[in-house]
Amino acid sequence: MKLEISGLTFSYENKKILNGLDLSIREGEFVSLLGPSGCGKSTLLKLLTGVISPEGGQVFADGQRIRGITEHFAYMPQNDLLFPWKTILENVCLYGRIHGGLEQMKGEAMAQMGAFGLKGYENEYPSALSGGMRQRAAFLRTLLCHADILLLDEPFGALDVITRGEMQDWLLGVRDRMNRTVLLVTHDIDEAIYLSDRILILDPATGKTGSEIVITEAERSRDWLFRQGELRQRIYGEIMGGGKND
Numbered sequence: 454m455k456l457e458i459s460g461l462t463f464s465y466e467n468k469k470i471l472n473g474l475d476l477s478i479r480e481g482e483f484v485s486l487l488g489p490s491g492c493g494k495s496t497l498l499k500l501l502t503g504v505i506s507p508e509g510g511q512v513f514a515d516g517q518r519i520r521g522i523t524e525h526f527a528y529m530p531q532n533d534l535l536f537p538w539k540t541i542l543e544n545v546c547l548y549g550r551i552h553g554g555l556e557q558m559k560g561e562a563m564a565q566m567g568a569f570g571l572k573g574y575e576n577e578y579p580s581a582l583s584g585g586m587r588q589r590a591a592f593l594r595t596l597l598c599h600a601d602i603l604l605l606d607e608p609f610g611a612l613d614v615i616t617r618g619e620m621q622d623w624l625l626g627v628r629d630r631m632n633r634t635v636l637l638v639t640h641d642i643d644e645a646i647y648l649s650d651r652i653l654i655l656d657p658a659t660g661k662t663g664s665e666i667v668i669t670e671a672e673r674s675r676d677w678l679f680r681q682g683e684l685r686q687r688i689y690g691e692i693m694g695g696g697k698n699d
């Protein structure tokens with residue numbers, strides 16, 4: 454599903470956070486949003502999920518204007534938010550339990566357990582799983598709610614650096630199979646380079662997106678990522694410089 458944002462404006466009290474932000478993401482595209490701390494990245498995701506309302510501007514999903522809370526977005530935060538008293542299968546199928554279709558969702562979940570590295574853990578409780586496994590369970594739960602657009606807010610931010618790298622490798626492996634439009638908020642430049650089709654820098658000075666970096670590499674690997682020093686330096690400079698175009 455294609456996402457278009459036009460002229461989005463939002464303030465907290467008297468502080469303008471977004472000021473006429475325009476953004477367009479193609480169907481199936483993976484876009485990362487980078488920017489200095491406090492520039493409004495999470496605020497943008499909250500506006501899209503409908504948790505808060507914009508002062509101005511419009512959001513379109515496949516050309517259709519949307520407002521408030523809709524079924525188009527699935528949101529995944531940094532914390533896995535699994536219920537400790539529910540098994541992994543019950544946690545993963547939470548939305549089926551709430552919205553109906555539980556039995557069908559259980560079937561889908563069981564079919565995906567292997568790809569998510571959770572086979573054999575369906576009936577375990579979250580406390581028996583590693584941080585990476587819990588985050589993959591949270592990811593599967595997000596995917597099973599069948600929203601077309603995934604909003605990922607630092608989904609691996611709470612993980613140690615090794616597990617985080619493993620999760621990035623895993624996400625890269627399932628990225629194409631997921632076939633979803635993704636907007637990822639991250640502080641991690643390498644994560645953005647490794648996973649994205651396009652990187653956008655949110656500029657706190659303007660409240661809009663500034664620079665845009667397109668990543669065309671099809672065959673990504675850790676070796677390839679480690680060689681991206683120049684690109685890494687450029688993105689860092691643009692974040693620190695407020696994302697201004699040259």
Ligand SMILES: Nc1ncnc2c1ncn2[C@@H]1O[C@H](COP(=O)(O)OP(=O)(O)OP(=O)(O)O)[C@@H](O)[C@H]1O
Nearest residue numbers: 465466470488489490491492493494495496497640
């Ligand atoms: N509920 C709130 N009330 C008032 N100000 C807020 C509220 N939530 C966030 N802010 C402020 O709005 C600005 C943008 O916050 P936001 O969380 O969107 O930034 P961010 O880019 O996601 O930050 P980070 O990278 O540190 O997670 C910050 O200055 C923050 O202090």
